[in-house]
Amino acid sequence: MAEPYLYTEHMAVGYGRRVLIDDISIRVARGEIVTLIGPNGAGKSTILKSIIRQLALMGGRVVLDGSGMENMSGRDVAKKMSVLMTEQTRTELATCFDVAAAGRYPYTGHFGVLGERDRAAVMEALSLVHAEELAQEDFSKISDGQRQRILLARAICQEPEILVLDEPTSFLDIRHKLELLAVLKEMAGERRAALILSLHELELAQKISDVVVCVRGDHIDRVGEPEEIFTDAYIRQLYGIAHGSYNANFGCLELAAAAGKPQTFIIGGGGSGIALYRRLQRSGVPFAAGVLHTNDIDYAVAKSLAARVIAAAPFEPIDADAYEEARACMRTCREVYCTLSGFGSMNGANRRLMEEARELGSLREP
Amino acid sequence: MEKEKGIGRFSRALAFLALLLAGLAVWNLCVGSARFTAAELFRLLVSPDGGTNGRILWEIRIPRIVAAVILGGALSLSGFLLQTFFANPIAGPFVLGISSGAKLVVSLMMILLLGRGIAVSSWGMILAAFAGAMLSMGFILLLSRRVRSMSMLVVCGVMIGYICSAITDFVVAFADDSNIVDLHNWSMGSFSGMSWGGIRVMALVVSAAFVCCFLLSKPIGAYQLGEVYAASVGVDTMRLRIALIVLTSVLSATVTAFAGPISFVGIAVPHLMKSLMGTAKPLLLIPACFLGGAAFVLFCDLIARTMFAPTELSISSVTAVLGAPVVIWVMVRQKNSGRREERHG
Incomplete structure (x- = not known):
């Protein structure tokens, strides 16, 4: 097994003083995609927010590239890790290029003026997410799906070695979902980035993940390869599906059968x-x-x-x-x-x- | 390339503001109870002769103009910082009650000390105003944790402003008669009676705050995209928030200490500047807001003292008439651009 680029040691997460999930061990190596799945409110976002230090840890530690994150400066972390969270971004009079260029923050000088290399990195990231034509558009006037791609470009031009993404596919239509996942695959493949993300869409999680982490309210229920996790019975159990069923081979949901004597x-x-x-x-x-x-x-x-x-x-x-x-x-x-x-x-x-x-x-x- | 065109626009806009400011300053110098021609003005500026006209120019008009420039710039800058801090386009030191808080504490101090025959120095005034500004700011910060909606926060700020003004009126009513005239004039907002000593102090404080803001323009720019993203690119958001609170409070406190509360400049000017510059980048907007605020207030003061001369209007009446429509325009435009709800995490 590859050396993990980021791992958590007995991490406990929660809000305020209340611990939600205890003793979490997640590990992700470079070139690997680790996906958190689980019902709404199970704590997927809480775990990701704790990893990126948006929330303080309730216990344990997170180790990034060999050193504990508790001792790292914001700038050091920013040069290794970039994020795409569900927080809404509002801008005024900012072009998509400007927003994506925010990812160059750790690399620019005191006044944040972009150099040649910075511009090239931003344009490259924009082209990777197929958004070059949006570069000069006003960020507040494009669609939610386009906005998500620009924010992903922002995360990419930060040149991360690990990407943390919280439900990156929400607000995207199927075509853009596929494109986004292709970009993530490329990040993990060619650029050898480590990826840790949460997904609602099981069929996508099943196809993209190297490792799936099942989060369930107060504990991590299972960690394994998609083939181990995506079975009809386990998914029914994880999500507590009482009506309807999950078909692992097709990765799709079926409604409950009409019960009674066949007519x-x-x-x-x-x-x-x-x-x-x-x-x-x-x-x-x-x-x-x-x-x-x-x-x-x-x-x-x-x-x-x-x-x-x-x-x-x-x-x-x-x-x-x-x-x-x-x-x-x-x-x-x-x-x-x-x-x-x-x-x-x-x-x-x-x-x-x-x-x-x-x-x-x-x-x-x- | 697109970018070069952009840089040209920015420098043209800044040059335009500087010229506007200079023009308004000259106009302000010439116009008033004593009118000067350009030639006279030039003569008085180059070789002051100690006559009445020279004294009017050097002891009254120039200090007043310099104060309007410094304080107008400070006011507009503090508005820009508040809008960034609260991610709220209609935030400003006046509507959030920060100016009124400063006014309250300054009034209390003046009544207490002047009643005992103790003169208050410029520094003392600024300190008292700063304490008052921080007091209001503290309340607003507490409220902003509970109140998610932008307009509700502003309504709360306006309420805080009313409470502070009411208490001020209350204590003024019980103050010694001799102090009231001064206090009343000041609490309405005015640039009259500025001294060179006061100007030295305000120039020192405001330029220090301006330099700090300018040096912080990179993290402020990251903060405009949201706190989480700012943190994720390495901004120490806690320290930045504290810096922003202190800087806005210092700026609006200085204005209030010297000229009383002045309305709407803090909201209107940053928006006009954003439209003029076509960007919200702090690196460009911080100088633009300062220049624009200075020009705006200088123009308003010109109207305040000349329109119904010899009666002088309060500066706030003029800034409100010119500034409030801008605020309404901003709010209408906000609604039209289809604000989206927060996404939950």
């Missing part, structure tokens, strides 16, 4: 049933889905949305038990839909189900 039976598979599943779920109609192989993409969604799923073992033709179960279930349903347009050697049983439904007169056009 509709859907013969699906190969992704053809998903749209109908969602439509019925929205209308609150409990339905059964079958017969689905457990490796079918429809199966993953149906498991979350259907009142009942009739499943078959993967890579094998549908066995007799599953077929009989589906038949029995289908006969109790008022409507049957078949979303399949063709059948193969593995799901011949589904063709028979469809034909039977047609004879019963319960088959409907999807």
